[in-house]
Amino acid sequence: MTDFLNVLALLSNFAIVPGLAYGSQLALGALGVTLVYGVLRFSNFAHGETMSFGAMATILVTWALQARGISLGPLPTALLALPVGIAITIGLCLVTDRLVYRYYRQEKTQPVTYLIVSVGLMFLLGGLIRFIIGPNDQVFNDGTRFILKAGTFKAMTGLDQGLAIKTSQSITVVTAVIIVCVLFWFLNKTRAGKSMRAYSDNEDLALLSGINPERVVMVTWIITGALACIAGTLYGLDKSYKPFTFLQLLLPIFASAIVGGIGNPFGAIAGGFVIAFSELFVTFAYKKVLAYLLPSGFAPDGLVQLLSTDYKFAVSFMILVIVLLIKPTGLFSGRTL
Amino acid sequence: MRKVFLALAAATLLTGPAVADDVKIGIILGFTGPIESLTPAMAAGAELAISEVNDSGSFMGGSKIEVVRGDSTCIDSAAATAVAERLITSDKVNAIMGADCSGVTTAILQNVAMANGVVMISPSATSPALSTVADNGLFFRTAPSDARQGQVVAAILKDQGYKSAAITYTNNDYGKGLADSIETNFKKVGGKVTINVSHEDGKGDYGAEVAALAQAGGEILIVAGYLDQGGKGIIQASLDTGAFDVFYLPDGMIGDSLPAAIGDGLNGSIGDVPGTDSPGAATFEKMASAAGFKSGPFAPESYDAAALIIMAMQAANSTDSQAFKGKVMSVANAPGQKIFPGELGKALKIIAGGGDVDYVGASAVELIGAGESAGNYKEILVKGGKNTTVRFR
Numbered sequence: 001m002t003d004f005l006n007v008l009a010l011l012s013n014f015a016i017v018p019g020l021a022y023g024s025q026l027a028l029g030a031l032g033v034t035l036v037y038g039v040l041r042f043s044n045f046a047h048g049e050t051m052s053f054g055a056m057a058t059i060l061v062t063w064a065l066q067a068r069g070i071s072l073g074p075l076p077t078a079l080l081a082l083p084v085g086i087a088i089t090i091g092l093c094l095v096t097d098r099l100v101y102r103y104y105r106q107e108k109t110q111p112v113t114y115l116i117v118s119v120g121l122m123f124l125l126g127g128l129i130r131f132i133i134g135p136n137d138q139v140f141n142d143g144t145r146f147i148l149k150a151g152t153f154k155a156m157t158g159l160d161q162g163l164a165i166k167t168s169q170s171i172t173v174v175t176a177v178i179i180v181c182v183l184f185w186f187l188n189k190t191r192a193g194k195s196m197r198a199y200s201d202n203e204d205l206a207l208l209s210g211i212n213p214e215r216v217v218m219v220t221w222i223i224t225g226a227l228a229c230i231a232g233t234l235y236g237l238d239k240s241y242k243p244f245t246f247l248q249l250l251l252p253i254f255a256s257a258i259v260g261g262i263g264n265p266f267g268a269i270a271g272g273f274v275i276a277f278s279e280l281f282v283t284f285a286y287k288k289v290l291a292y293l294l295p296s297g298f299a300p301d302g303l304v305q306l307l308s309t310d311y312k313f314a315v316s317f318m319i320l321v322i323v324l325l326i327k328p329t330g331l332f333s334g335r336t337l
Numbered sequence: 338m339r340k341v342f343l344a345l346a347a348a349t350l351l352t353g354p355a356v357a358d359d360v361k362i363g364i365i366l367g368f369t370g371p372i373e374s375l376t377p378a379m380a381a382g383a384e385l386a387i388s389e390v391n392d393s394g395s396f397m398g399g400s401k402i403e404v405v406r407g408d409s410t411c412i413d414s415a416a417a418t419a420v421a422e423r424l425i426t427s428d429k430v431n432a433i434m435g436a437d438c439s440g441v442t443t444a445i446l447q448n449v450a451m452a453n454g455v456v457m458i459s460p461s462a463t464s465p466a467l468s469t470v471a472d473n474g475l476f477f478r479t480a481p482s483d484a485r486q487g488q489v490v491a492a493i494l495k496d497q498g499y500k501s502a503a504i505t506y507t508n509n510d511y512g513k514g515l516a517d518s519i520e521t522n523f524k525k526v527g528g529k530v531t532i533n534v535s536h537e538d539g540k541g542d543y544g545a546e547v548a549a550l551a552q553a554g555g556e557i558l559i560v561a562g563y564l565d566q567g568g569k570g571i572i573q574a575s576l577d578t579g580a581f582d583v584f585y586l587p588d589g590m591i592g593d594s595l596p597a598a599i600g601d602g603l604n605g606s607i608g609d610v611p612g613t614d615s616p617g618a619a620t621f622e623k624m625a626s627a628a629g630f631k632s633g634p635f636a637p638e639s640y641d642a643a644a645l646i647i648m649a650m651q652a653a654n655s656t657d658s659q660a661f662k663g664k665v666m667s668v669a670n671a672p673g674q675k676i677f678p679g680e681l682g683k684a685l686k687i688i689a690g691g692g693d694v695d696y697v698g699a700s701a702v703e704l705i706g707a708g709e710s711a712g713n714y715k716e717i718l719v720k721g722g723k724n725t726t727v728r729f730r
Binding site for chain 1: 532534536537540541542545547549552554565577579
């Protein structure tokens with residue numbers, strides 16, 4: 001029995017708790033990608049950098065607050081700065097839409113052109129971010145670091161394996177749940193949300209029923225900006241903020257959106273968790289787990305690891321390829337909101 | 338138009354001989370990249386030696402030395418090679434103080450320095466592979482090889498009573514060389530290495546890497562990485578999950594920025610960095626603070642590297658690498674009068690007068706084998722959020 005509890009603690013500490021936090025971050029990122037795809041019908045490659053920009057804006061506001069001695073006690077000050085960060089990110093999304101995407105919309109350009117335009121925007125934003133905050137690591141997490149420390153858990157339960165839960169991990173999960181609930185309420189219950197869904201479902205029919213397309217697009221960018229800023233800030237709080245990592249994050253985010261069915265918000269959330277947990281469990285070393293579960297003497301000498309952790313991103317690729325081969329529309333058939 | 342060309346040609350002819358008297362030394366260090374917090378003090382150390390010589394006025398009949406800085410990036414061999422190429426062919430440096438990290442140092446040596454026949458003295462490239470690399474006698478280092486650091490690490494771990502350790506290293510020449518050397522030596526003294534794996538620098542999250550290390554277990558985690566990069570991420574993630582409580586920090590991980598970034602969790606961790614208790618080290622620290630910078634890891638070695646280049650030139654009475662490369666070993670080692678930091682002017686006078694010097698410098702330089710430091714190390718203990726020196730080895 002203790003062996004089983006030890007295994008549970010071990011897996012929770014190194015895979016399940018980090019996986020929940022990472023999955024929430026991916027889900028929030030993938031929701032943004034999916035909304036843009038559902039309404040504007042293109043894959044927004046600039047989304048990773050938009051997240052980075054949002055996190056950067058939040059960090060700058062956090063620093064300003066910290067300099068004035070304002071804090072949230074045990075919670076990170078960044079939560080206080082987040083609304084301002086969101087406002088700035090929404091502003092960025094609306095400005096880029098106005099300056100870049102609106103032109104292509106009026107020209108009724110092919111989706112592939114949009115895609116290339118978003119790649120260009122991605123590089124532009126990446127440069128701008130490094131210009132403003134620099135390419136280095138920024139640590140902006142303050143407040144209490146842990147809800148539960150590994151040592152405290154060991155003393156509490158008498159188990160050999162510790163379990164640590166970081167404040168940032170629980171904030172990530174709680175925020176993600178709240179955001180997702182609000183988003184679904186918005187899409188299903190409000191007038192603006194319904195018109196977004198109608199527009200995404202059938203553009204011509206929506207136009208005939210008197211829905212203003214520019215308004216739908218604006219609402220989409222506002223939601224996308226807010227989601228990107230929240231996702232980027234949570235990722236930065238939980239890990240560390242480094243501008244370069246958001247380019248690497250783009251792959252798992254797109255994989256999440258496509259695995260769940262691009263254009264489908266529910267699929268984006270499911271996809272986020274599928275990708276996060278597969279990345280962690282495929283590269284996990286099961287040596288100690290087996291040592292607990294197998295009779296003594298049978299414990300393996302090697303690490304019992306399917307793939308080295310260096311291949312973490314390859315896991316997202318593999319899942320992406322498998323899903324596209326077997327069920328190209330994704331787990332929850334995508335395309336419309 | 339022709340007149341302009343003629344004027345230009347005449348100007349070149351006139352200024353040519355005057356420029357030839359001036360000596361240029363290139364300083365190639367990773368001013369950006371994973372050890373960027375160490376390199377400003379290193380460059381300042383080398384420039385301190387050069388300005389000391391310039392002030393003394395006794396270098397090769399009063400010649401002045403000019404410094405040209407270049408960025409090695411520490412990790413990007415192509416960028417480092419391009420910078421070295423520019424310094425040698427366009428700025429016409431006579432020698433190079435650098436580079437810093439082992440990978441880029443090897444790349445510059447093989448692609449640029451050997452092709453152009455320019456002497457390089459590195460203050461911090463420590464890969465064991467550089468001891469045996471073909472160098473036409475052009476490469477020296479004031480840093481010891483990691484083959485030696487491996488012995489020191491094993492001895493420290495044994496003295497502290499650690500019997501098993503996990504090793505993770507930054508995936509490059511430096512990390513691999515050091516990790517293998519530590520593993521071999523630790524096994525020799527009866528220790529057990531549970532795992533020896535690489536990590537990539539520049540990631541946002543090292544949770545998965547730490548999970549694998551934790552499954553292998555071990556009493557201490559040896560992090561042969563860089564303090565401003567993956568090394569920091571690994572330590573942070575290990576502390577967060579409670580995977581490891583104590584860490585061993587080899588030379589690339591020693592610096593003030595690491596305890597500052599990690600905080601109390603790092604207290605009790607141990608490490609090592611090249612250093613000596615010779616009087617030269619203390620003198621150098623005083624000179625550094627007088628010059629307005631704080632001495633750090635590899636800063637004394639940088640001072641010594643620049644000093645060795647200058648004294649070898651003086652001994653050969655030539656700034657041609659082919660001529661003075663043979664003099665580096667003789668000015669660094671006995672016999673001769675011992676030279677400490679701040680005495681470079683005196684040393685140059687002795688050499689000019691036909692005497693012999695034995696350069697001790699800031700890091701107790703003693704060049705062995707193919708021209709590398711024999712190796713003195715400071716044993717470090719992180720206490721109260723600061724790196725403190727326990728003793729010397």
